[in-house]
Amino acid sequence: MVETTSFVLGDHQHNDNYLASDEEIPTIDYSLLLSHDPYQRSIALELLAHACKEYGFFYLKNHTMPDNVLKNVLKGISNYFDPTTVDERRIYYENGPSDNVRWALKANDGENREYLKVVAHPKDLAPSNPTSLSKIIEEYNNEMRKIVVGLARAMSKNLGFDENYIEKAFHMKLGFDVMAMNLYPPISKSKSDIGLPNHTDPGFVITLMQDVNGGLQILSHKGKWINVYIPHHAILIQLGDHLEILTNGKYKSHVHRVIVNNNEVQRLSIVTLHGPSLDKFIVPDTKFVDDENPQNYTGMTYKECLEANGGNQIDVQSSLDLIKLVRMRV
Numbered sequence: 001m002v003e004t005t006s007f008v009l010g011d012h013q014h015n016d017n018y019l020a021s022d023e024e025i026p027t028i029d030y031s032l033l034l035s036h037d038p039y040q041r042s043i044a045l046e047l048l049a050h051a052c053k054e055y056g057f058f059y060l061k062n063h064t065m066p067d068n069v070l071k072n073v074l075k076g077i078s079n080y081f082d083p084t085t086v087d088e089r090r091i092y093y094e095n096g097p098s099d100n101v102r103w104a105l106k107a108n109d110g111e112n113r114e115y116l117k118v119v120a121h122p123k124d125l126a127p128s129n130p131t132s133l134s135k136i137i138e139e140y141n142n143e144m145r146k147i148v149v150g151l152a153r154a155m156s157k158n159l160g161f162d163e164n165y166i167e168k169a170f171h172m173k174l175g176f177d178v179m180a181m182n183l184y185p186p187i188s189k190s191k192s193d194i195g196l197p198n199h200t201d202p203g204f205v206i207t208l209m210q211d212v213n214g215g216l217q218i219l220s221h222k223g224k225w226i227n228v229y230i231p232h233h234a235i236l237i238q239l240g241d242h243l244e245i246l247t248n249g250k251y252k253s254h255v256h257r258v259i260v261n262n263n264e265v266q267r268l269s270i271v272t273l274h275g276p277s278l279d280k281f282i283v284p285d286t287k288f289v290d291d292e293n294p295q296n297y298t299g300m301t302y303k304e305c306l307e308a309n310g311g312n313q314i315d316v317q318s319s320l321d322l323i324k325l326v327r328m329r330v
């Protein structure tokens with residue numbers, strides 16, 4: 001079983017097919033989005049609108065994630081991925097569909113990472129195992145959710161709605177959050193250059209924090225691969241497929257991947273897909289549909305979207321291609 005072997009000494013050929021440019025990625029100051037000074041706030045909102053429309057991803061600084069919460073989660077996960085206890089983790093490999101935990105160790109040509117995925121919200125779906133992690137994951141996600149709600153309010157205003165618009169459209173109180181904790185090996189222990197192949201992610205936004213930078217690349221609007229170097233303490237925000245659907249493509253999600261060919265040390269990332277509630281039907285808002293902008297996507301519940309590729313909820317694969325309406329040009 002390829003997926004459950006250990007990372008072994010890499011023997012692949014290095015190649016430069018995965019070069020990306022160091023183009024600047026916008027940085028948004030979270031504290032200014034919430035500023036009581038209307039002038040500061042309006043400038044921050046404008047920068048956010050630009051980042052959402054022209055990029056679809058940005059760094060978020062001066063946010064409210066407490067240092068100790070981030071430290072605890074990085075330390076807890078790093079301990080969890082102890083290579084000497086790998087066998088204890090196999091119980092989460094291809095679990096039953098209702099066990100909201102997934103673990104795998106991928107060491108092959110197309111993917112090199114160890115990961116643990118858990119449902120982090122709503123609480124009644126979140127697993128109590130692994131016990132060593134459930135508390136710190138809960139704490140981290142509670143803090144991250146506050147930040148995500150702040151972003152939802154700012155984006156709602158930018159889209160011309162009242163500030164609760166996105167929270168309601170996605171029924172965020174019961175939002176389905178999946179947390180993926182990824183450990184990428186250094187290139188010396190990787191089977192190929194690829195940590196994680198090209199994909200987009202479902203949901204409203206995807207938040208990412210990490211221990212060190214290394215190998216995440218995003219395909220820009222203009223079709224150029226860009227290296228991601230998250231400033232210390234910042235959060236990478238990527239817009240998800242369901243914000244793209246809701247806005248009928250005004251705000252887009254982006255293909256991204258992880259390339260490990262320059263990584264001398266291992267890297268840990270904590271990625272959370274903040275989704276709508278499972279039963280929420282997501283379809284382009286009529287506000288974004290007119291003669292010039294015909295409806296680009298069909299509607300589906302979030303649950304149907306997550307399961308559309310034959311997986312189940314925790315496999316969280318994008319189904320954007322399946323629900324795009326293909327139009328004949330006349």
Ligand SMILES: O=C(O)CCC(=O)C(=O)O
Nearest residue numbers: 180182201216258269271
């Ligand atoms: O680890 C990273 O840098 C990206 C991971 C990712 O894209 C994902 O888990 O969906």
Ligand SMILES: [Fe+2]
Nearest residue numbers: 199200201256
């Ligand atoms: Fe991703």
